[in-house]
Amino acid sequence: xxxxxxxxxxxxxxxxxxxxxxxxxxxxxxxxxxxxxxxxxxxxxxxxxxxxxxxxxxxxxxxxxxxxxxxxxxxxxxxxxxxxxxxxxxxxxxxxxxxxxxxxxxxxxxxxxxxxxxxxxxxxxxxxxxxxxxxxxxxxxxxxxxxxxxxxxxxxxxxxxxxxxxxxxxxxxxxxxxxxxx
Numbered sequence: 001x002x003x004x005x006x007x008x009x010x011x012x013x014x015x016x017x018x019x020x021x022x023x024x025x026x027x028x029x030x031x032x033x034x035x036x037x038x039x040x041x042x043x044x045x046x047x048x049x050x051x052x053x054x055x056x057x058x059x060x061x062x063x064x065x066x067x068x069x070x071x072x073x074x075x076x077x078x079x080x081x082x083x084x085x086x087x088x089x090x091x092x093x094x095x096x097x098x099x100x101x102x103x104x105x106x107x108x109x110x111x112x113x114x115x116x117x118x119x120x121x122x123x124x125x126x127x128x129x130x131x132x133x134x135x136x137x138x139x140x141x142x143x144x145x146x147x148x149x150x151x152x153x154x155x156x157x158x159x160x161x162x163x164x165x166x167x168x169x170x171x172x173x174x175x176x177x178x179x180x181x182x
Contacts, residue, residue: 053172064140071148081150098142102135129170136166
């Protein structure tokens, strides 16, 4: 037996609706305690206090140095495979684009504070210092990949310098709007 045929009727107009569906407002599951609307997203990174940011900065530097050491040990165990010049040319192109992106973003965040930097900061909701360090780490980690594939240490050393400068350019400081006790 087919279900009821739903069509608009004058009763729908009397109920104040244009839908032929019955009023199902009473059948909606009530909200569960603790799962309703909250400010959880806005407070997602409250645990990133200045003390923890300083610790995280050390962890990022330690990981970057550790993986560079792993690649160095790997290269001391035996010679690397000779890569095609076309591959190295393309890898350098990716490196130049990575460096340009990271450096432009870092300069924009630190000195110009354009609308793009403000929008990115609002979307990421992480402290500006951490964002700057991650951009510096991106450059250093590209250097690790380049060093691993070509045995050319220059990109890694230059990346470490930029990474170190990102620590200076983006110091740990109290973020505006943070509610950590002082």
